[in-house]
Amino acid sequence: MDDVAARTAPLPGDVTDLLRTLRERLDELADDEPVVALKTAGKLEAIVADYGSIAARYIDGDVIPLPRLAEALGTMLIAHMPWRALRSRSSRAARADVHFRTA
Incomplete structure (x- = not known):
């Protein structure tokens, strides 16, 4: 697992701190x-759905191969379409439909 973690893109420190604070607050709210907490x-x-799809639209499978992405x-690629469609430069929208599952 350490090998997988070493190859992942690191989060900026401020984002890590924000996520930690948010998790702690959600723990309090859940209690x-x-x-x-549910709301x-x-x-x-x-927010995740909006920004995840926005960020995915900027990913170019020809610049960053999808397995490397x-x-x-830190995920496994689960593609619901042919690889050829994912690798096509003209298929930017198709790449946004790729789903990832945490490894």
């Missing part, structure tokens, strides 16, 4: 106000 989780899910993210 004290579970409905608020917060839903809002976070929407998956490795950098």
